[in-house]
Amino acid sequence: MRVVFPFSAIVGQSDMKQALLLAAVDRTLGGVMVFGDRGSGKTTAVRGLAALLPALPVIAGCRFNCEPDRPSPACDGVCKHAGVGTTPSPVVDMPLGATEDRVVGALDLERALTLGEKAFEPGLLARANRGFLYIDEINLLEDHLVDLLLDVAQSGENVVEREGLSVRHPARFVLVGSGNPEEGELRPQLLDRFGLSVEVRTPDTLAERVEVVKRRDAFDRDPEGFSRAWKSKDAAIRRKVAAAQNRLDAIVVPDAVLEMGSRLCMAVGADGLRGELTLLRASRARAALDGRDAVTEADLRQIAPMALRHRLRRGPLDEQASTVRIERAMDELLAA
């Protein structure tokens, strides 16, 4: 296992870190899209996330990370006799240039050629089951692959019909995309499918910038030592995430907060119900992370930009003022 920069050592970027943690607490939020400046630590944050996720109970050796009592129909009988084990929550990095057969899975070519057997070889989607799938530079990915990924992310199942194979297996994962808007925008239809959307910028105070460079330099010189130094901080976040996952179902959303959510969505003109739903779920996850039992207006206020910013109807030549619009609406509603 390669050593990655510890999540807890990332300076600033609180929006991005929070969105990722919320998605880890409530995996049904619908994924996270991170847009932002080059060199602002997008990839670092997602890769660091792996260390914060609680281990998964699985069928030992299962290629689809299946839950112990729910083997996938695609498992060729192996799973029935296997014991129970645990595996680290997968955070699968999708490399640029990946071909469709490796993403969805395909015929095992070697077995087919030498043994004449028709066997399914699982792809990246199988490996990401019950974990995270990360696509850097998502705006450079071929459209048909993005469509396919979003479809699977939503249905939770990967259906493969190719090369005479007919296989379906569970593929429930949290999709995390990142990109630089200067290299091309994401189609609005796709953007809307992500639960949360955050914008990151390079820190602009000198003190923060010095701190980023200092930590990065320390990590580059001694990755193992640096990670050891931050291990307990990472562990503390991991415990918080696990506790929040357990608490999530018990979180209460008061009617007044529910109503405030609806009014906010109407006020900013966020299209569709998806925004409202995400807003409430993410607010709940935030309360859970905070160790509280109920959602408050403050949760709503803090979550609203990341849950709604990418769902506003925008004039085509509008600058990126969505966040401002949401904050203004929030102020008006709360003042009333």
Next chain:
Amino acid sequence: MTGADAQAGAAQDRWADAMLAAALLAVDPGLGGVAIRAGPGPTRDAWLSGFRALHTADTPWRRMPPGIGDDRLLGGLDLAAALGAGQRVLQRGVLAEADGGVVIAPMAERMATATAARLAGAIEDGAVRVERDGVAERLATRFVLVALDEGLDDELPPEALMERLAFRIELDSIGHRDALPISATPDDIAEARAALAEVAAPGEDAIHAICSAADALGVWSLRAPRLALRTAAALAALEGRDVIERDDLSNAARLVLSPRATRIPAPPEAEPDTAEAQPEPDDADMPQDPQTGGEDDGPDDTDRGQGALDDIVLEAARAALPEGLEDLWLATGAVSRAAPARSGASGARLPAARRGRRIGTRPGQPDGSAGLDLVETLKAAAPWQRLRGKPTGSKGSLRVRRDDFRIRRFEQRSESTVIFVVDASGSAALQRLAETKGAVELLLAEAYVRRTQVALIAFRGEGADLRLPPTRSLARARRQLAELAGGGATPLAAGLEAAAILGVAERAKGRTPLLVFMTDGRGNIALDGGAFRTRAEQDALNACRRIRAAGLRAALIDISPRPRGEGARLAEAMGATFAVLPYVEAGRVRDVVRSLED
């Protein structure tokens, strides 16, 4: 000293820096690489052979052809092994082959964003991950990238790549007589590499000095200060020291930060009282707490020491600022931090329906227009080998039938929407409108084949109207265009604005908008309806720039009987094709549109 001598001296200094960059890259490949801006010629060749001479003979040296495909860049299935022995073997791509060596990328200014992203990823991770054609592997590779940039003007290699290369050097201004060979040998480099491991980590003061110089120069990405610090360490190693000294930092700032500068820092005299070197007076764009960075520092005297080091490093960087930055500064007032130097060209880089990209395969027979996809064909044939009588486990030939053939499918280019924006003002309006209608009808008559849609915006009097929403229907177009009226004032800016909005909306639907303006370029109504010629002109120019920024393709047809240059100016501002057609003629207009489509 004569002026000519000074010039020769400056050229020699630049060459010395260029060769210093070569030595540093040889010592620490983690510096990513170098972008060399120069035409092909003896100076560039001298640099390349000088760089080669710093490496041992067995160092991998790969040239990456422009337009290289993923199978050769990243790697993929070894077809010979698969067909011959039925084995799934990875064939390494150029990046993996170059491990421990050098990749040369010619014509880097034309490099596709997608290719740049793959290179950048490999440099960043020190590895290539291959998930292609049934093979999955992670190949560690550490190479130095030499991007040969032959671009003119503001044509530059993709920023995602430039960002990861420590050095940018320019060789065109150096005559080949000044390009003297370097005296260092591979042995010297090996010695410096050994020394590099012993160089102590940069102190807080060094990090502070580099970061504050980067800030002052408007270098925002944090990769730049990191690369500068790495460079400082390599400089110390080259001299066999294990401590980074002040000169190392100054030299690193000059080599790494100066070429990236987006603004000129104020001279240090401007703020004699500030201990912190943050010379950013009058910069309203960036509110910055003057206390920042000083909070957790020690007592005053260390602050003063820090300030002095900051100043020295910044001064070194300032002295090496590239020529022309001054002009940039004057022209733009302030360079905004969100949009670095290439913002002007960013519009063209929007992925406006990339054409001809491979998106998969389908069964079929290969012919001139559709190529055979070998891997997919192989996969299609594989499951049937036993049935076709090939003994299990045997090696040798594969039995492939016609119906196994898979051909490559290419992405359809997206359909276009031609948006006509017609000046319907003034006395000549009726004549002009009639001709435009002819052009619209002609295009629609052909649109059946080309799947083009046509829309028409007319502007006259107080504003612009969408007279014909995007349509492919000839009948509908005829009906709606029949009622077009003309005459009145010229709200040109409103017309431009309306076209931009419709264009962006069409693109959001996945179509390719093409704007065709037919005007003499002389607006007299401002956006807010006021009849002020200067403001009207300013509004029109601004709208043009927005069209360019949005990356919309456009053509401007100057239809005035005696063109006076306004049309040409607007066309330039929006990056549009420009044509003069005093007598609008349907056929000619159609030709302009066709030229836009291709």
